[in-house]
Amino acid sequence: MSRSSPFFGTALMIGATFIFAMQDGISRHLAGTYNVFMIVMIRYWIFAAFVILMSMRRKGGLARAIRSERPRLQIFRGALLALEVLLMITAFVRMGLVDAPALFTIYPLLVTALSGPILGERVGWRRWASVAVGFAGVLVILRPGSGIFTFDAIFPLTSATCFALYGLLNRYVARFDGAEVTFFYTGVAGAVVTTLAGVWFWEPMLPGDWLWMLLLCATSISSHFLLIKAYEAAEASAIQPFAYLQLPFSAVLGVLIFGDVVLPNVVLGAAIVVGAGLFTLMRARRVASRP
Template sequence: MNDKTRGYIFALLAVTIFAAQDGFTKFLGDRYPPILVTMFRFWAFAVFVTLLASASSGGVRRVAKTAHPWLQVVRGVLLVSEIVVVVFAFKHAGLAMSQSVFQATPLLVTVLSVPLLGEHVGWRRATAVLVGLVGVLVIINPVGVHFDVFLLLPLGAALLFALYSVATRAVSHKDSAITSTFYAGVVGAIAISVIGPFYWTTIPPADWPALAALCVCGTLSHYCLIRAYGLLTAVEVQPITYLQLVLSAVIAVTFFGEHLSVNMVVGAVTVVGAGLFTVWREHRLAVKRARIAGP
């Protein structure tokens, strides 16, 4: 089995586990405070990244060295905040609806990279972003008689994750992937632990398996995704990640009785299409710049 094949297997495993994680998040988020659910999830994530750092060359001390300490802290806070909003979104807006809107994240990253990273966006990518944002409007149907303000929750989560992604791009020039993952997990766990205990609720033994499954999925999914990105390029991984939308929709309909409306399907297809074009275009431009720069 070559590296590409292994990379695609890890990517598919990551997406599948992420979808299962969404299901367990929805299940627990409907029953317990979203902040509490997020705290348990980040405790497991922090343990995972600490063990990963310990097993790496140089151990935790070497991994913890960063050229952007404050930006790494901001990344951790952004990520844990995004997860909290996602749990609220799953609870109030629905799993399928939330995942449909959340697919706009790559488009928001493109928009934010201009003022925050100084990147240039040509007319092709700008058009794709506009088309994708129209798709988001189709999904949430803001002028419809059934519009719910809770539909803004997944959009807020997408914006937070886009900011996190832009910050990740900014630190990636000097910090390794494992360093960024370490700070995201540890800082996020510390931040949520400050307020999480105020929402403490006793979880009965009947729900312990679901909580354990959420924690396991949260660690395995990130491990598989890290392995996938280590074997494949971003443009090869990104199209596979959109499969999570399909799997989450199946889970939402099968286990939570959610309904897929026509505007959700049409809008989601539009957003995903625009996102795929944006990722492909960024890849083409990166290849072009590499050729101009030469060896």
């Protein structure tokens, strides 16, 4: 597969958003019993241990994984993701697991807006239009006027800004470092940040809940690795409409696992989001076929 492949990047993004939805569901389950800062800290501990062991088994070992052409930027990027997770978990606590993720969905628009000045990517009017249509689908799901834009909204909005910048930095550092190096810094830098925040909230966990914790760690590792590879394979602004798929994925998970009720506006909004993503894919195929 070539380094620049919009179709491969799209598939990776869809896979990442599906796992992100699973991750939110597991976090919702654990956060009902344990402190969220401790949950994130343990998740990053296992994440960091995994990337260290993986790096040790590869040719060149840890020395190769640490060797980055932009080490400070890699550390900043990894810490930024950890900050985003902590902000979003705080948003879950203060606003719940419906309103906070809904506000978080503005991040693809932020990626598109910043991909030009940060990455130098050309964003045409059709791509802007597809993202705007996807955002309109999100508004249909949200039902404007529902009263979720309170002071607490600063947490998911700031989290969305951090995640958008993190996504763009994934694409930027891919110009200098391989995915393995980026993956290493994601785990290690994040573990340092979350330990500083979560070590003060330690509490014992039941044996059965440790299994859920391990599953949460597995989803965290796999989803972010897929995201890193997606930004290596395609332009950031080209695959952003597919990030909206996390909403319908989460809705299905909520119905099947948590007994949530999906209203007609959610179904309509999800259909609009998927339609925008399909338009972007067809547009990318047409552009790729040009000589």
